[in-house]
Amino acid sequence: MSTTNVAAPMTDTELDQLSINTIRTLSIDAVERAKSGHPGTPMALAPLVYTLWNRVMRFDPQDPIWPDRDRFVLSNGHASMLLWSVLHLTGTCAVDPDYERLGQPSVSLDDIRRFRQIGSKAPGHPEYHWVSGVEATTGPLGQGVATSVGMAIAEKWLANRYNKPGFPIFDYDIYVVCGDGCLMEGVGAEAASLAGHLGLDNLCWVYDNNHITIEGQTSLAFTEDVATRFLAYGWNVLRVGDANDLERIQHALGVFRETKGRPTLIILDSHIGYGSPHKHDTAAAHGEPLGEAEVRLVKQSYGWPEEAQFLVPDGVREHFAAGIGARGATARSQWTALFASYRAAHPGLATEIEQMQRRDLPAGWDRNLPVFPADAKGIAGREASGKVLNVLAQNIPWFLGGSADLGPSNKTTLTYEGAGSFQAGSPGGKNLHFGIREHAMGATVNGLSLSKLRPFAATFFIFSDYARPAIRLSALMELPTIFVFTHDAMGDGEDGPTHQPVEHLASMRAIPGLVTLRPADANEVVEAYRYVMQLRHRPAVLVLSRQPLPTLDRRAFASAAGVARGAYVLADPPGGDPELVLIASGSEVSLVVEAHEKLLAEGTRSRVVSMPSWEIFDEQTQEYRDSVLPPSVKARLAVEQASTFGWERYVGSSGRVIGMTTFGASAPLKALQKKFGFEPDKVVSVARQLLGKQ
Ligand SMILES: Cc1ncc(C[n+]2csc(CCOP(=O)(O)OP(=O)(O)O)c2C)c(N)n1
Numbered sequence: 001m002s003t004t005n006v007a008a009p010m011t012d013t014e015l016d017q018l019s020i021n022t023i024r025t026l027s028i029d030a031v032e033r034a035k036s037g038h039p040g041t042p043m044a045l046a047p048l049v050y051t052l053w054n055r056v057m058r059f060d061p062q063d064p065i066w067p068d069r070d071r072f073v074l075s076n077g078h079a080s081m082l083l084w085s086v087l088h089l090t091g092t093c094a095v096d097p098d099y100e101r102l103g104q105p106s107v108s109l110d111d112i113r114r115f116r117q118i119g120s121k122a123p124g125h126p127e128y129h130w131v132s133g134v135e136a137t138t139g140p141l142g143q144g145v146a147t148s149v150g151m152a153i154a155e156k157w158l159a160n161r162y163n164k165p166g167f168p169i170f171d172y173d174i175y176v177v178c179g180d181g182c183l184m185e186g187v188g189a190e191a192a193s194l195a196g197h198l199g200l201d202n203l204c205w206v207y208d209n210n211h212i213t214i215e216g217q218t219s220l221a222f223t224e225d226v227a228t229r230f231l232a233y234g235w236n237v238l239r240v241g242d243a244n245d246l247e248r249i250q251h252a253l254g255v256f257r258e259t260k261g262r263p264t265l266i267i268l269d270s271h272i273g274y275g276s277p278h279k280h281d282t283a284a285a286h287g288e289p290l291g292e293a294e295v296r297l298v299k300q301s302y303g304w305p306e307e308a309q310f311l312v313p314d315g316v317r318e319h320f321a322a323g324i325g326a327r328g329a330t331a332r333s334q335w336t337a338l339f340a341s342y343r344a345a346h347p348g349l350a351t352e353i354e355q356m357q358r359r360d361l362p363a364g365w366d367r368n369l370p371v372f373p374a375d376a377k378g379i380a381g382r383e384a385s386g387k388v389l390n391v392l393a394q395n396i397p398w399f400l401g402g403s404a405d406l407g408p409s410n411k412t413t414l415t416y417e418g419a420g421s422f423q424a425g426s427p428g429g430k431n432l433h434f435g436i437r438e439h440a441m442g443a444t445v446n447g448l449s450l451s452k453l454r455p456f457a458a459t460f461f462i463f464s465d466y467a468r469p470a471i472r473l474s475a476l477m478e479l480p481t482i483f484v485f486t487h488d489a490m491g492d493g494e495d496g497p498t499h500q501p502v503e504h505l506a507s508m509r510a511i512p513g514l515v516t517l518r519p520a521d522a523n524e525v526v527e528a529y530r531y532v533m534q535l536r537h538r539p540a541v542l543v544l545s546r547q548p549l550p551t552l553d554r555r556a557f558a559s560a561a562g563v564a565r566g567a568y569v570l571a572d573p574p575g576g577d578p579e580l581v582l583i584a585s586g587s588e589v590s591l592v593v594e595a596h597e598k599l600l601a602e603g604t605r606s607r608v609v610s611m612p613s614w615e616i617f618d619e620q621t622q623e624y625r626d627s628v629l630p631p632s633v634k635a636r637l638a639v640e641q642a643s644t645f646g647w648e649r650y651v652g653s654s655g656r657v658i659g660m661t662t663f664g665a666s667a668p669l670k671a672l673q674k675k676f677g678f679e680p681d682k683v684v685s686v687a688r689q690l691l692g693k694q
C-alpha cells in the first residue's frame with residue numbers, strides 16, 4: 001500500500017525548532033567526523049545564537065563587512081561550530097583581504113564536513129583572517145570579550161565623528177557570547193571594568209552560565225557572584241533562566257537595546273550537552289565527540305532522523321533567508337541609500353569612511369613629520385615618538401590611542417588642541433585611558449583595529465608581557481595595530497631588574513608576522529613610523545628608549561630612510577671593503593659608532609650596520625642582505641642591550657654578541673653599562689679578539 005503524505009506547511013515555531021536542531025546536529029556531526037571538537041556548548045546555545053541571528057542582529061549575509069552591521073563575537077571560541085553552522089545556514093558570503101566580495105559562500109557544507117581539517121573554512125576556533133563573517137579570532141578565553149570592548153569604543157567614536165543630523169551612519173551593537181572561562185580570566189575582568197567605566201551601552205555579553213568547565217563543576221574553582229560583580233562594574237545585569245526559551249532571550253536582548261548608559265550582561269542558564277541522555281550537564285560534553293551510540297540517542301531526543309548526517313532539512317535555509325537575510329538586506333540597502341545622500345551632504349567625511357574601510361591613509365598623512373638635526377646630546381626615542389604621534393593624529397582623523405596609565409612617561413599623550421580624552425561623556429576624544437590594564441588594552445586596540453580605526457597602545461616594554469596574548473592575536477588576525485613600548489632596555493637604571501626588559505625583544509621577534517622595530521635615533525623613529533603606518537595587515541611593535549640618544553649627523557652617516565629595509569650600512573671604512581661588521585639596534589648603535597671610530601683610528605676596517613628590524617631585513621632580497629652583511633666577512637659583532645638569543649643568525653658561528661644573559665640590576669645607567677659591557681672599549685676589545693689582533 002502506498003500513501004501520499006501531503007505535509008502541512010510548517011509553522012514558524014516549528015521552523016525555529018528545526019533551525020535550532022540543524023545547528024545542533026551539524027555541530028554534533030562535524031565533531032564526530034573530525035573525532036575532535038566541542039559539541040556540548042553548541043547543543044546548549046543553538047537557541048541563543050538562532051534568536052540573536054535570525055531575530056535580532058542587523059547583519060546582511062550578502063555583505064559581511066557592511067560598516068553598520070551589528071557585530072557578533074563568539075568569545076568561547078571552542079564552540080566554533082555554532083558560528084560555522086550559522087554562517088553556513090545564513091549563506092554568508094566570502095570577502096578577500098582587499099575587501100572585495102567574492103560571491104561564494106564563506107563556509108560551505110563541505111567545509112563543515114571537513115571541520116578542523118587543513119584548508120577547511122571551518123577550523124577549530126574562529127579565525128578572523130581566514131573566514132569571512134568571523135569578527136574576531138577567539139579561542140584563548142577572555143580575548144573575545146576584551147576585544148569587544150574595543151569594538152564598542154570604536155562604534156561610539158565613529159558615531160560621534162561621522163553621524164550628522166538625519167544621518168545615523170554608525171549605529172550598531174556588539175553582541176558577545178562567553179562562558180565561564182571568559183569570566184574567570186583576568187583579561188575579562190579588566191575589560192568589563194573598563195566597559196563599565198565608559199558606560200558602553202552598545203555592548204551586550206551573554207554569559208553561558210552552565211556551571212561546567214573542563215575539570216568538572218565550576219564549584220571546583222569559581223563560586224563568586226558574577227551578577228553582583230558586574231553590577232559593581234556598573235553593568236546592567238539580566239538573567240534568563242532557560243536557554244531554550246526563545247521569547248525570553250529575545251526579550252532580554254530587547255531590554256539591552258533600550259538600556260542607556262551601561263553595558264549589559266545577560267546571564268543565561270544553560271545545560272551543556274542539551275539533549276544528551278548521558279552527557280548533559282557534564283564536563284564530558286565539553287570537548288570530545290559524543291560517540292556514535294550517544295549521537296543516536298541525542299538525535300532521537302531532538303526528533304531527528306538517527307541516520308542522517310550533516311542534514312539541512314528543507315525550509316531551514318529559507319527560514320534564515322526570511323529572517324536575518326531579509327532584515328539584513330533591507331537594513332543594508334537603506335544604509336547604502338543613506339550613505340549616498342550623506343556623501344552628497346558631507347563629501348569629506350564620506351571619503352574618510354571609505355578610506356578607513358579599506359585601511360588606506362588619507363592624502364597628506366605624513367606631512368609635517370619632524371626631521372631632527374644632528375645633535376650629540378640628542379633626544380629620547382619616546383620623545384621623538386611623542387612628536388610623531390601628535391603629527392600623525394592630526395593628519396589622520398581616525399588615528400588614536402593611549403597608554404595603560406603611563407602616557408606621561410611613554411610620551412604618547414596627544415597634546416594638540418582638541419585631541420581630547422575618550423570618556424562616556426566625550427566619545428570623540430583621541431586619548432584613550434586604559435587604566436593599568438595592559439592585557440585589556442591589547443585586546444581593546446585589536447577591537448578598534450577590527451573596526452577599522454588606526455589605534456596605538458603604549459606601556460613600558462617590560463609590561464608587554466602583560467599584553468602579549470593580545471599582541472599575538474593581533475599578528476594572527478593580521479591587524480595593523482601599533483604597540484609603542486618605551487623604556488626599552490636598562491635606560492631606567494635605578495628601577496632595577498623588575499623594570500628592565502631582557503628577553504622581550506626575542507619574544508616579540510618570535511611572533512610570526514609581527515614587525516618589531518628598535519630605532520637608533522630620532523630620525524629612525526620617524527622612519528619607523530613612516531614604515532609602520534603603511535602596513536595594512538600587520539601589527540608593529542616600536543621599542544623606544546627612555547634616555548636621550550645622540551641624533552646622528554646624516555650628512556656623515558647614511559640616511560635614516562634605510563629603516564624601511566630593516567637594516568642598512570650606516571658607516572663604512574674609507575673606500576669600503578670592511579673586514580669587520582658591527583651590528584646594533586637602538587641605543588647601542590651610537591655606542592658601536594664610537595667603537596667604530598676608535599677601530600678606524602687603529603687601522604681596523606669596520607662597518608656599522610644599524611638593524612632596527614630583523615623581520616623587515618629578512619624580507620629583503622638576498623642581494624641586498626648580502627650587500628649589508630657580506631658573506632665573505634666572518635668577523636661580525638652584534639651589540640644589543642637584550643638577550644643574545646637569536647643573534648647567531650646574523651653573526652654566524654664565528655661571530656660574537658655583546659648582550660644580556662642575566663637579568664639587569666638596580667643602579668644608574670652608566671654603572672649598568674659598565675657592569676654589563678655596553679661600552680665602546682669593550683666593543684673594541686671584542687672586535688680585536690674577533691680579528692685575532694691581540
Ligand atoms: C586562556 C585559555 N586557557 C585555557 C584554555 C583551554 N580551555 C578551552 S575551553 C576551557 C573550559 C572553558 O569553560 P567554559 O568557558 O565554561 O566553557 P564550556 O565548557 O562551558 O563551554 C578551557 C580551560 C583556553 N582555550 N584559553
Ligand SMILES: [Mg+2]
Nearest residue numbers: 179180212213
Ligand atoms: Mg561553562
